[in-house]
Amino acid sequence: MQVRTYGTSGPFVVVVHGGPGAPGYMAPVAQALADTFRIVEPMQRGSGGEPLTVARHVDDLHKLVEEHCEGVRPALVGHSWGAMLALAYAAVHPGRVIAVALIGCGTFDRAARDRRKSIQEERTDDNLRRRLEQLPDEFPNINDRLRIRGKLIKQLDSYELISTDDEDEVVDARANQETWRDMIRLQEEGVYPAAFAAIQEPVIMLHGDYDSHPGRMIGASLEPHLPQLEYREWERCGHYPWLEKAAHDEFFAVLREWLAWQFTKGPREAIT
Numbered sequence: 001m002q003v004r005t006y007g008t009s010g011p012f013v014v015v016v017h018g019g020p021g022a023p024g025y026m027a028p029v030a031q032a033l034a035d036t037f038r039i040v041e042p043m044q045r046g047s048g049g050e051p052l053t054v055a056r057h058v059d060d061l062h063k064l065v066e067e068h069c070e071g072v073r074p075a076l077v078g079h080s081w082g083a084m085l086a087l088a089y090a091a092v093h094p095g096r097v098i099a100v101a102l103i104g105c106g107t108f109d110r111a112a113r114d115r116r117k118s119i120q121e122e123r124t125d126d127n128l129r130r131r132l133e134q135l136p137d138e139f140p141n142i143n144d145r146l147r148i149r150g151k152l153i154k155q156l157d158s159y160e161l162i163s164t165d166d167e168d169e170v171v172d173a174r175a176n177q178e179t180w181r182d183m184i185r186l187q188e189e190g191v192y193p194a195a196f197a198a199i200q201e202p203v204i205m206l207h208g209d210y211d212s213h214p215g216r217m218i219g220a221s222l223e224p225h226l227p228q229l230e231y232r233e234w235e236r237c238g239h240y241p242w243l244e245k246a247a248h249d250e251f252f253a254v255l256r257e258w259l260a261w262q263f264t265k266g267p268r269e270a271i272t
Contacts, residue, residue: 001060002043003068007034011098011263012069015041016061018080018106020052021175022150026079029103029242032252033077036260040068044085047174053182054088061089065096073098075259080104080213080239084183084192087203091195099202099262101255104211104239105218108193112217119212123156147171157239159210162248196225204230204258208237208247 004027013033017026023043030039042064044057065074076097078086083102090100107113124132131152139145147169186192203226207215219231232254237247244251 001045001064003064004030004041004043005068006030006039006041007037010037011259012072012074013037013039013259014061014065014069014074014076015039016076016078016082016086017041017044018078018082018104019171019176020044020057020081020179021046021146021172022169023172024170026082029077029079032242033256033259036256037075040064040074045175046172047178051182052175052178054085054179054186057085057179058089058092061085062093062096075099075101075262077101077103077255077259078105081106081179081183084108087196087199088192090199090201090203091197094198094200097201099259100199100204101258102203102205103241103255104207104213105205105215105222107213107218108187108221112214112221115214115217116212119214120153120156123212128152128155142173143171146173146176154239157210157212158244159208159236159238160245161238161240161243162245163243193222193225196222199226200228202228202230202262204232206241206251206255207231207233208239208241208244209233209235210238213239 015026015030017023026041030041033039042061045052045060074097076086076090078084083105086100086102090097107116132149135145135149139148150171205215205219215233219229223229234241234247234250237244241247241251
């Protein structure tokens with residue numbers, strides 16, 4: 001996997017992108033935190049010879065933590081699918097991370113997925129609906145199609161963005177489909193979110209009230225298994241808090257302060 005690093009001092013923080021299959025867009029978060037932390041930003045495994053699974057991504061993330069975090073416990077900061085992967089990793093490797101921050105976390109049950117779909121449908125006007133319907137004809141390449149669809153859906157998931165500059169975004173549609181299919185299977189089999197009961201470390205959800213991912217519903221589905229879960233929500237904020245005019249400054253202030261506290265409230269122990 002390709003890995004980008006930022007910062008030269010401070011505790012380690014691993015920033016986990018979403019999608020699945022959309023590497024690189026978390027760079028603004030990594031760069032903003034690099035004044036205080038040493039940031040590791042992995043580009044998750046793309047599609048290839050074997051179907052992608054949640055377990056494969058968890059194993060990849062573990063190898064990265066072992067190789068790049070110098071034997072100490074990092075914090076994980078995941079966005080959307082990346083938040084889900086961060087939880088999956090912390091459940092498989094209890095005690096290996098110091099804390100987990102979930103930004104715009106994805107859904108863990110059908111009710112939340114249905115609510116997300118209904119919110120997006122309510123926000124979709126006739127012009128956007130026609131545009132979405134035309135995508136298969138306009139973009140025969142499935143990666144291009146998913147990339148453009150993501151940009152259109154981003155409009156539904158955002159309140160007022162500082163910037164919409166995402167021209168260089170890379171999308172792996174097959175990785176998206178394979179990974180998400182496996183996550184749904186695990187949810188339907190009852191593995192998630194029940195497995196998160198193994199996580200004893202602090203966990204916080206950072207969510208926008210305009211995000212079509214229904215934050216309070218998702219939090220409610222996690223709380224029985226993560227009683228330590230904290231929840232913070234911002235008004236006039238969508239799925240990408242670091243890009244929202246109303247939430248940008250406070251989002252980074254809260255995230256930076258919360259992460260710093262996790263590393264200072266007790267000794268950092270080396271992994272043996």
